[in-house]
Amino acid sequence: MRRGWRWLLPLTAVPVLALLAYGFRVDPREIPSPLVGRPAAAFALTSFDGATVDLAALRGKVVVLNFWASWCRPACYEEAPTLERGWRAYRDRGVVVLGVDIQDHDEAARTFIRDFSLSFANAPDRGGKVSVDYGVYGVPETFFIDREGRIRAKHVGVVTDEIFRATVEPLLR
Amino acid sequence: MACNGGASERRVGVRTVVLVLALLALVATGAAAQPPGPRVDEEQVYDVASQLRCVVCQNLSVADSPSEMASQMRVIVRERLAAGQTPAQVRQYFVERYGDWILLLPPRRGFTLLVWLAPLAAVIVGVAIVAVLVVRWTRRRPTTAPPPLDRAMSERIRRELEQEP
Numbered sequence: 660m661r662r663g664w665r666w667l668l669p670l671t672a673v674p675v676l677a678l679l680a681y682g683f684r685v686d687p688r689e690i691p692s693p694l695v696g697r698p699a700a701a702f703a704l705t706s707f708d709g710a711t712v713d714l715a716a717l718r719g720k721v722v723v724l725n726f727w728a729s730w731c732r733p734a735c736y737e738e739a740p741t742l743e744r745g746w747r748a749y750r751d752r753g754v755v756v757l758g759v760d761i762q763d764h765d766e767a768a769r770t771f772i773r774d775f776s777l778s779f780a781n782a783p784d785r786g787g788k789v790s791v792d793y794g795v796y797g798v799p800e801t802f803f804i805d806r807e808g809r810i811r812a813k814h815v816g817v818v819t820d821e822i823f824r825a826t827v828e829p830l831l832r
Numbered sequence: 833m834a835c836n837g838g839a840s841e842r843r844v845g846v847r848t849v850v851l852v853l854a855l856l857a858l859v860a861t862g863a864a865a866q867p868p869g870p871r872v873d874e875e876q877v878y879d880v881a882s883q884l885r886c887v888v889c890q891n892l893s894v895a896d897s898p899s900e901m902a903s904q905m906r907v908i909v910r911e912r913l914a915a916g917q918t919p920a921q922v923r924q925y926f927v928e929r930y931g932d933w934i935l936l937l938p939p940r941r942g943f944t945l946l947v948w949l950a951p952l953a954a955v956i957v958g959v960a961i962v963a964v965l966v967v968r969w970t971r972r973r974p975t976t977a978p979p980p981l982d983r984a985m986s987e988r989i990r991r992e993l994e995q996e997p
Contacts, residue, residue, distance in 0.1 A: 693931045762900045787904030794929035796887035 692794055692813045699724070699804045700792040704759065704782035707769055712757060712782045714808075721749075721830045722804040723756045725818070726790060729767040731798040738799055738817045739775040745823040746779045753806075754827055758782070761790045761798060805830045872914045880909050880919045884926055885934050893936055 699722070703713040714722065725742055727735040746756035758781035760768045765783065772781055784790050793802060803812040803826045812826050881895035886902040894902045894909070905926075912922045926934045938944035981989075 690931065690933050693928060762904075786907065787901060788908065790901075791905060791908055791926075792929060794931075796930065 688797075689815065690796070692810075694794055694802075694810050695813055697810055699802065699808050699810045700789075702789045702792065704784065704789065706780045706782040707760075707765070707772060708780070710780065712780050714757075714804075717755050717757075718808050719753070719806050721754045721806060721827060722802075723754065723823070723827065724759065724793070724802040724804060725756065726759050726761055726784075726793070726795050726798050726800045727771075728761055728763045728798045729771040730763065734817045735771075735799050738801075738819075739771070739777065741818055741820050741823055742779070743775060743777055744820065745818075745827070749827060749831075752831055754831070755779070759784050759789055761787060761795065803827065803830060872910050876913055876919060877906065877910045880913070880922050881906050883923060883936055884909075885930075885936050887930065887934070 699714060701715050703711060703715075706712050714724075723742070723745065725738075727739070729735070742756050742758070746754070750756075756779040758772075758777065758779060760781055760783045763783065768781070768783060771777075793800075797815070799815075799817065801814045801818050802810050803814070805811045811830060814822060814826070878895050881902075882893045884894040884905065886892040886894050886897035886899060886905075888899050888901045889897045892902075894905045909922055912925060913919070917925075923935070932939055932944065938947045940948050
């Protein structure tokens, strides 16, 4: 009896230690999106150029949907050239890059677009409806939507040239 | 002159009609500007918002956060309730987009059921341990009670106590 009790205390520490070992290895900011694999929510926004950006009209194309903000330093500043490069490299192969500017001031956003000479469509998400529809909890977040309009991948953080290529290429096959 | 007077009189009449029409239009647009659908219970909006995690904060609910994102989410909650959705449906709308992570209270199923059951299990185990110990302590007392004194011994104790100054 006594011997059994003596083992009990270190034994109770095992599950606690296991939980801590698991918990400290997990990045709490990496939250799996339930949207991957599901149809992308429809939206229509008006871009900074005054054009209508309608996701439904882009069916048949691979869409790289990027949520950004001019106040998002340095991540959004780091990935802006990548997105522009990716757009230029893949536009002829049926890829559309779309920027959604969230919780921003128009003037600052326009400066951002001008500074990086962004040539793909960028639209402000006034009211935040599109951001919530995509479960966005920070910037930058990028969704990769296939030709059938299904979200195939979500990337949180800076998109690099390598990530852009590696995620878009399989969707073109 | 008379004709003029008549015209001015008519003008006043027209002016009154225009004024009344304008007032009516104002009332009409005022009514139209009100949010559509049934009135939303602000308490219900607060109740739903307080169950949702503010996604850009650390440990704050959508109801408590002053951030712009949270205020936009409160607007969405209000609009959905106004459209006739139940609080559970509004919660589900956010869960479908953000996952269970958006809920400040982990759901009572699956893996997160552990969070609810573990404290309960700990209390039960704790109570059981205390119960076992209490039973043991109370049972030990009679067995360790001093053996009854015999006559000679009690006589000796009495004598020795009397000798004390």
